Amino acid sequence: MKVFLLCLFFAGSMAWPSFLSDHHTTDLAHKQQTVNRLLFHINEPLRFADLKELAATFTPGADVSGCKDGGAAVKLLMADLNDHRLLEQHHWFSLFNTRQREEALMLFDVLMSCNTWESAVKHAAYFREHMNEGEFVYALYAAVIHSDLGAGIVLPPLYEVTPHMFTNSEVINKAYTAQMTQTPGKFEMEFTGSKKNPEQRVAYFGEDIGLNVHHVTWHLDFPFWWKDSYGYHLDRKGELFFWAHHQLSTRFDAERLSNHLGLVDELYWDRPIVEGFAPHTTYRYGGEFPARPDN
Numbered sequence: 001m002k003v004f005l006l007c008l009f010f011a012g013s014m015a016w017p018s019f020l021s022d023h024h025t026t027d028l029a030h031k032q033q034t035v036n037r038l039l040f041h042i043n044e045p046l047r048f049a050d051l052k053e054l055a056a057t058f059t060p061g062a063d064v065s066g067c068k069d070g071g072a073a074v075k076l077l078m079a080d081l082n083d084h085r086l087l088e089q090h091h092w093f094s095l096f097n098t099r100q101r102e103e104a105l106m107l108f109d110v111l112m113s114c115n116t117w118e119s120a121v122k123h124a125a126y127f128r129e130h131m132n133e134g135e136f137v138y139a140l141y142a143a144v145i146h147s148d149l150g151a152g153i154v155l156p157p158l159y160e161v162t163p164h165m166f167t168n169s170e171v172i173n174k175a176y177t178a179q180m181t182q183t184p185g186k187f188e189m190e191f192t193g194s195k196k197n198p199e200q201r202v203a204y205f206g207e208d209i210g211l212n213v214h215h216v217t218w219h220l221d222f223p224f225w226w227k228d229s230y231g232y233h234l235d236r237k238g239e240l241f242f243w244a245h246h247q248l249s250t251r252f253d254a255e256r257l258s259n260h261l262g263l264v265d266e267l268y269w270d271r272p273i274v275e276g277f278a279p280h281t282t283y284r285y286g287g288e289f290p291a292r293p294d295n
């Protein structure tokens with residue numbers, strides 16, 4: 001009987017995902033690995049057995065002992081999920097679409113409400129399989145940055161997770177062909193626009209991938225939608241917003257002057273923008289980023 005019980009115990013501990021049962025696996029390196037795995041091939045189902053199993057067996061809202069808010073946030077999100085009100089998967093996501101942002105922030109609320117790493121991973125694994133990928137990525141990034149549970153984790157640069165948003169469709173198409181024909185290749189990305197356009201001289205600045213990922217990461221550090229009820233105050237958020245963008249536009253002006261171009265034109269909501277822009281980037285699902293013709 002003792003042997004039988006012992007066997008049961010071992011079988012039980014084997015069935016429980018290893019990264020949750022062993023306290024050693026919630027060290028920083030394993031937390032980092034879990035975040036990397038949650039983001040790996042974001043448009044495909046989870047492919048790591050532990051996370052896959054969690055997503056299939058965990059029912060958010062059923063046991064709210066892992067939630068600081070008594071399950072308020074997760075119940076709100078589950079109600080919309082069960083009523084099929086959430087944005088489908090394989091659909092474009094924009095933070096500036098009010099409803100889509102609302103949904104992403106509902107998940108952010110859930111992740112912020114988790115009182116342990118284990119609870120956060122269970123919720124993240126489940127909602128990765130049930131929510132729009134863009135909303136999931138945004139919520140996870142914001143939560144890793146702003147929750148105490150994410151301290152020390154290095155988020156992968158977004159061009160690795162959503163390369164379509166940083167890469168010209170010309171290169172993306174070549175990459176698909178390379179994949180389909182199993183022919184590895186190295187593809188140079190050109191800046192957008194015609195070389196005849198003088199603005200092309202500063203394309204290296206506006207289209208710099210590192211600078212763009214810095215910009216989006218800055219906005220994740222100081223989100224415009226932040227509320228102090230998330231747990232702390234983002235000190236001097238407006239001042240920092242002005243400072244960061246002033247730095248960017250001043251440096252852009254300096255680059256323009258160095259390339260025999262005038263300072264950047266002032267922007268008015270009610271006046272047309274003269275210089276058009278065709279980003280040549282695409283949504284993973286849902287077509288091309290809109291282009292703006294010259295005025």
Ligand SMILES: [Cu+2]
Pocket residue numbers: 215219245
């Ligand atoms: Cu900005």
